[in-house]
Amino acid sequence: xxxxxxxxxxxxxxxxxxxxxxxxxxxxxxxxxxxxxxxxxxxxxxxxxxxxxxxxxxxxxxxxxxxxxxxxxxxxxxxxxxxxxxxxxxxxxxxxxxxxxxxxxxx
Numbered sequence: 001x002x003x004x005x006x007x008x009x010x011x012x013x014x015x016x017x018x019x020x021x022x023x024x025x026x027x028x029x030x031x032x033x034x035x036x037x038x039x040x041x042x043x044x045x046x047x048x049x050x051x052x053x054x055x056x057x058x059x060x061x062x063x064x065x066x067x068x069x070x071x072x073x074x075x076x077x078x079x080x081x082x083x084x085x086x087x088x089x090x091x092x093x094x095x096x097x098x099x100x101x102x103x104x105x106x107x
Contacts, residue, residue, distance in 0.1 A: 010065025
């Protein structure tokens with residue numbers, strides 16, 4: 001169950017990163033409230049995952065999901081740059097996340 005919590009926490013991290021973008025510096029109240037709720041949910045899920053997973057593994061995967069996921073969605077939905085080096089860097093993040101999972105020593 002820890003891995004499910006961790007993946008959900010990473011997805012929430014992507015959500016709150018987008019929320020920060022659309023809250024326009026927390027000047028849009030509705031978006032800001034949803035963003036803060038998703039932030040809190042992300043942290044709660046991460047803390048649940050850390051009950052069973054090593055800190056470095058859990059935190060590395062959480063930030064990796066957030067970083068790669070946000071970058072990919074930025075490319076797809078926000079027309080952010082999609083040059084080769086940027087895509088390569090995202091793939092390196094994903095490779096690191098998969099490596100942390102494979103070599104974490106947990107199931």
